[in-house]
Amino acid sequence: MRLRTRLTLWYGGAFFAAGAALITVVYLIVRSHITANLPGPDESIDFLSQARAEIGMTEDQLSAFITTLIERQEAANADTLQAILLGSAVALAVIGVLAVGFGFLMAGRVMRPIDAITATAQRVADRSLHERINLDGPNDELKRLADTFDGMLARLDRAFEGQRRFVANASHELKTPLAINRTLLEVAAAEPDAGHRVRGLAANLLAVNERHERLIDGLLTLAGADRDVADPVPVDLADIVAHVADQFATEAAEAQVAVDVSAAEAVVTGDAALLERLVANLIANGVRHNHPGGTLAVDTATVEGRARLTVRNTGPAVAAYEVDALFQPFRRGEGRDRIESVRGVGLGLSIVESVARVHEAALTAVPNRDGGLHVTVEFA
Ligand SMILES: Nc1ncnc2c1ncn2[C@@H]1O[C@H](COP(=O)(O)OP(=O)(O)OP(=O)(O)O)[C@@H](O)[C@H]1O
Ligand SMILES: [Mg+2]
Numbered sequence: 001m002r003l004r005t006r007l008t009l010w011y012g013g014a015f016f017a018a019g020a021a022l023i024t025v026v027y028l029i030v031r032s033h034i035t036a037n038l039p040g041p042d043e044s045i046d047f048l049s050q051a052r053a054e055i056g057m058t059e060d061q062l063s064a065f066i067t068t069l070i071e072r073q074e075a076a077n078a079d080t081l082q083a084i085l086l087g088s089a090v091a092l093a094v095i096g097v098l099a100v101g102f103g104f105l106m107a108g109r110v111m112r113p114i115d116a117i118t119a120t121a122q123r124v125a126d127r128s129l130h131e132r133i134n135l136d137g138p139n140d141e142l143k144r145l146a147d148t149f150d151g152m153l154a155r156l157d158r159a160f161e162g163q164r165r166f167v168a169n170a171s172h173e174l175k176t177p178l179a180i181n182r183t184l185l186e187v188a189a190a191e192p193d194a195g196h197r198v199r200g201l202a203a204n205l206l207a208v209n210e211r212h213e214r215l216i217d218g219l220l221t222l223a224g225a226d227r228d229v230a231d232p233v234p235v236d237l238a239d240i241v242a243h244v245a246d247q248f249a250t251e252a253a254e255a256q257v258a259v260d261v262s263a264a265e266a267v268v269t270g271d272a273a274l275l276e277r278l279v280a281n282l283i284a285n286g287v288r289h290n291h292p293g294g295t296l297a298v299d300t301a302t303v304e305g306r307a308r309l310t311v312r313n314t315g316p317a318v319a320a321y322e323v324d325a326l327f328q329p330f331r332r333g334e335g336r337d338r339i340e341s342v343r344g345v346g347l348g349l350s351i352v353e354s355v356a357r358v359h360e361a362a363l364t365a366v367p368n369r370d371g372g373l374h375v376t377v378e379f380a
Contacts, residue, residue: 003114004107011103012096019092027085034077113142117149128228129157167223171216178216181209211345218347221277222329225354229271237275237300237309238263244279245298248287256292257313259283266300266307268379270359278355279309281348282375286313288344289333290372307379315372323365323373327353352377 045066052062113135120133132153135146188194189202241263252259268275279298286296294314301308316333318326325331330346349365352375356363361379368374 004104004111007107007110008100008104011107012100015099015103016092016096019096023085023088023092026088027081030084031077031081034080113137113146117142117146121149124153129153129160164223164226167219171220171223174216175213175220178209178213182206182213185209215345215347218345218351221274221351222347222354225274225277225351225358227358229274229358231271232269233272234267234269235272235275237266237268237279237307240272240276240279241283241298241300241309244276244283247280248283252287252296255287255290256294257287257290258295259287260295260297262297262299264301266302266309266379268307268359268361270379271355274355274358278352278377281352282309282311282377284344285348285373286311286315289313290315294372303378309377310375312368312374313372314368314370317371318367318373320367323367327365 048062048066051057052059057065116135117133120131124131132150133146134150135143137143185202185206189199189206191198194202241261245259245261249259283296283298286298290296290313296311296313299308299310299312301310318333322333326333327349329350331349332344332346353363356377359379361377363375363377365373365375
């Protein structure tokens with residue numbers, strides 16, 4: 001039940017209880033007073049006995065008269081009490097209904113800032129930490145709650161932003177020396193007088209260098225992928241898939257993985273570069289975590305108005321309970337890769353998850369029974 005309704009019910013209940021108590025008290029006071037103020041029978045008889053002597057009434061007549069008088073008085077009293085009771089009850093009902101209506105309005109007014117707080121909290125939970133409640137009004141409990149919440153958001157925002165900026169800056173700083181390293185190694189290996197050992201060393205170092213470049217590139221993408229899509233545009237996943245599959249054709253052929261692409265129109269509104277990264281990571285995984293003679297099927301389609309991408313491959317067996325962990329940064333399967341040199345850095349699926357999240361897409365990954373993964377990304 002909504003808090004507003006509950007408050008109204010409590011308020012209404014308290015009003016009716018207090019009203020009923022008041023009516024009871026008034027009723028009891030009036031009742032005790034109208035009976036106490038009646039002349040007692042002895043007093044009446046004395047008074048009327050005198051009168052009887054003056055107007056010549058028999059004793060029986062007098063006693064009948066007194067009885068009638070008392071009966072009438074009692075009836076009148078009962079009438080008065082009943083009228084008070086009835087009138088008060090009707091008044092209580094009418095005023096009570098008005099009070100409950102008023103209480104409902106008041107509760108709504110009190111709840112309005114809470115609704116504002118909840119709405120902002122929901123928006124923040126769904127999207128970005130940049131929003132604030134900025135509650136106007138007197139410095140009361142609710143304003144203090146809203147301000148505390150705003151302060152907390154500001155701190156979180158700063159922390160996240162700082163972390164993102166740090167990763168981005170660090171990645172940029174690290175990229176330059178790696179690029180220089182690569183050039184130096186390539187030049188050294190290309191020297192005509194470079195010996196066999198130097199070439200071998202250069203090739204190894206280049207491989208290490210490339211791995212580091214991939215790692216930093218992944219970190220950079222991950223740091224950027226968690227932000228809102230600044231400028232969403234409609235992108236057809238079918239185009240991306242066709243393009244990416246082309247890029248991986250040679251690698252797939254070398255790995256002896258048969259790639260089967262079925263790209264039907266599937267338009268998504270979002271960031272083209274991030275979406276391409278998502279598709280590329282999934283296809284790279286499908287090719288790299290596979291075995292010779294294996295297959296990779298990539299599918300795009302629009303199902304019930306929602307764009308959907310499916311990537312399914314053969315490969316090493318993955319336990320169902322391991323799947324969630326693979327989406328965490330730097331998590332890799334346990335050394336079952338085709339060859340050691342394709343061992344990735346373990347950021348691919350984390351990036352996929354981040355990109356899916358900012359596009360509000362539902363991401364599911366289930367292991368195939370005979371190995372490999374079946375990943376589905378369904379866009380909203
Ligand atoms: N399609 C797949 N089939 C089987 N296993 C997979 C598949 N995709 C991922 N995995 C497992 O999940 C792990 C994590 O994948 P993820 O893409 O995050 O990292 P990676 O491929 O190892 O490195 P990279 O950052 O270069 O992508 C992989 O190491 C692999 O063991
Ligand atoms: Mg990968």
